[in-house]
Structures are given as structure tokens and as C-alpha cells.
Amino acid sequence: MNERIRLQVLGISYSQIQSGAYALILAQAGGPYRIPVVIGAAEAQSIAMRMESITPPRPMTHDLFVSFAHAFGVKLNEVFIYRFEDGIFSSELTFTDGDRTVRIDSRTSDAIAIAMRTGAPIYTTPEILDETGFIMEAQSDDEEEDEDEQAAHGAPTFSDDDDTDSDNNTISSQQPRLENYTIEELERTLSRLIEQENYEEAAKVNEILKHKKNK
DSSP: OOOEEEEEEEEEEEEEETTTTTEEEEEEESEEEEEEEEEEHHHHHHHHHHHOOOOOOOOHHHEEEEEEEHHHHOEEEEEEEEEEEEEEEEEEEEEESSSSSEEEEHHHHHHHHHHHHHTEEEEOOOHHHHHHHHEOOOOOHHHHHHHHHHHHHHHHHHHOOSOOOOGGTBBOOOOGGGGGGOHHHHHHHHHHHTTTHHHHHHHHHHHHHHHHHHH
């Protein structure tokens, strides 16, 4: 089996790019990387309720799914985010009843919501972590002041014009007009967005930056 990276749910932030969407932040277990996954409002609510240990008066969809599985002796072994293509994360759930092991394809948001209710581990590949992850680095006050000054002198800003398919758990697509900026400008902007924990917009800049460096 190929090397895999374990992930943990770090938190949820409101998406400034798409109305009604949220960014689920996954963290590399024991490491500095963070992966943003854009999800819908319903999935965000389900995950947030579990994070806050809130029990609804009636079972939500993911609670019902877990109760159904447990009633028939089915256990979730793991969630595996195995592919990232065209901005979409693909995941699978591995279940067992003690005799059989079955893998089922799933939206990443649903898979994680279920994993959080069962305590099942979440994994991804090193390639996906490298392609979509960000490293969180502490910055000094002087560096923050430098970034503020750079922003005041024409560092690129962003709008929420891009279409993001929250049901398919996507990272927002790049904005073509940003291709006119230099690698240095994109790197400064990326650092500032990560420091602000604005992962959704940082994901767009990161995609454009990688394309420029690969040319």
C-alpha cells in the first residue's frame, strides 16, 4: 500500500467567495499542512454540530446513517481522500461487518461528517497534500507590516466571481486576470492570505502560482 497521510478536522470558516458555502479545514496530523475543502451549508452544519458536541433533538442525515450501520453491525474503518482532479476531491469509505470489507464512493464532506461520528481515521495521499495543502508559518510584526505596505501598493485583490460547486467539494478555480501578476507578487499575496486564514482565496492564488512556476 502506498504511503498515506492522516488528517484531522481543524475547523470550518465561512467562504468569502461563494454565498452559502463554507471551507472545511483539514490538518495534517502532526504536521504543518492545511487543506481547505469547500462544502455546502448543510454539511458544514452537520460537521460543526459534531465538533461542538451538540446533539440535535432528532437525528440528522449523517446521524441516521451511522445509527443504521451500527444496528446491522457495520463499522466504518476509514475515510480515504484518494484523488484531486479539476478542483474536486474524491473520497471513499471502507466498511466492514466482520466478514466482508466494502469500499463506497462518497462526497468528501459526507465522508468526513460520518467519520467524525464514528471516530474513524481520515487519510489522503502525499501527492494530494502537496498539491492542495498550505504550510502555516508564524510571522513577525515586521513581516506583517511589510505585507500591509505591499497590499497598499498594488498587491492583487480578489472578488467572488468564480463559480464553486460546493456539492462536489471543490477548491475555487483560478481567476485568469491574476496571471498578469509576477511570481513574487503571487507569493506575497499567498503568504498574506494564509496568515489571515483566508484559505479559499489562497487556494486560487496557489493554483495560479503553480502554473506559472511550471511554465
